[in-house]
Amino acid sequence: EAQVTQxxxxxxxxxxxxxxxxxxxxxxxxxxxxxxxxxxxxxxxIYYSMxxxxxxxxxxxxxxxxxxxxxRNFPLILESPSPNQTSLYFCAxxxxxxxQFFGPxxxxxxx
Amino acid sequence: xxxxxxNSPSLSVQEGRISILNCDYTNSMFDYFLWYxxxxxxxxxxxxxxxxIKDKNEDGRFTVFLNKSxxxxxxxxxxxxxxxxxVYFCAASLEGNTGTASKLTFGTGTRxxxxx
Numbered sequence: 001e002a003q004v005t006q007x008x009x010x011x012x013x014x015x016x017x018x019x020x021x022x023x024x025x026x027x028x029x030x031x032x033x034x035x036x037x038x039x040x041x042x043x044x045x046i047y048y049s050m051x052x053x054x055x056x057x058x059x060x061x062x063x064x065x066x067x068x069x070x071x072r073n074f075p076l077i078l079e080s081p082s083p084n085q086t087s088l089y090f091c092a093x094x095x096x097x098x099x100q101f102f103g104p105x106x107x108x109x110x111x
Numbered sequence: 112x113x114x115x116x117x118n119s120p121s122l123s124v125q126e127g128r129i130s131i132l133n134c135d136y137t138n139s140m141f142d143y144f145l146w147y148x149x150x151x152x153x154x155x156x157x158x159x160x161x162x163x164i165k166d167k168n169e170d171g172r173f174t175v176f177l178n179k180s181x182x183x184x185x186x187x188x189x190x191x192x193x194x195x196x197x198v199y200f201c202a203a204s205l206e207g208n209t210g211t212a213s214k215l216t217f218g219t220g221t222r223x224x225x226x227x
Contacts, residue, residue: 042200042219090154102154
C-alpha cells in the first residue's frame with residue numbers, strides 16, 4: 001500500500017530535550033516536505049527536499065533541522081524544543097511536480 | 112503575509128444542497144491550485160486541482176473554478192453529503208518554476224458541516 005508514515009504519532013516532551021520525528025514514504029517520490037498546522041494559521045511549510053541531499057527552508061524553519069540521506073526518509077529534528085513548537089506536524093511526499101501525499105500527522109506537545 | 116486566504120472559517124450546508132468554498136490569493140505568479148480535504152486525526156488528502164491555463168475542472172461531485180483576474184478560486188460540491196463534512200484547504204504553487212515545483216502555500220482552511 002502506497003503511504004507516508006510518521007513516528008511517533010503523539011509525543012509529549014519538555015523544553016530543551018532533543019527529539020526526532022521520522023517520516024518515510026514507499027512511493028519513490030523525489031519531493032518530501034514538513035508542515036505544521038496551527039489553529040487559524042493553516043498548514044505552514046517548515047522544510048522541503050527536492051531529492052537526496054537537497055534540502056531547503058520553507059516558510060517557518062526556525063528551530064528545526066532536517067536531513068535527506070535516503071530517498072524514502074526525511075526526519076524532522078528539534079534540537080532544543082520550545083513550547084511554541086507545540087503543534088500538529090505533517091510530512092508529505094510527491095513526484096515533481098505533483099499532488100502531495102500526506103502522512104497521518106504527529107501531535108507534539110512541548111511543556 | 113498570508114498569500115492564500117480562506118476568509119470563511121466555517122460553513123454549514125444541508126445535505127443535497129450545493130457547498131461553495133472560496134479561496135483568494137495574492138501572488139499572481141501562482142499557476143497551479145489544489146484543494147485538500149482533512150478529516151480529524153488524519154492527514155490532508157488531495158481532492159482536485161486546476162492549472163492556471165483552465166478556468167474549470169470537474170471530478171464527479173466536485174468542481175473547481177478559477178478566476179485569474181480576480182485571483183479567486185472556489186470549490187463546488189454538488190450534492191453535498193454528510194461524509195463531506197471535513198476541513199477543506201486550498202493550496203497554490205508555482206509549478207512553472209522548477210526551483211519551487213511542488214512547494215505548496217496553504218490557506219487557513221474552511222470547516223464544512225453537512226447537516227441532515
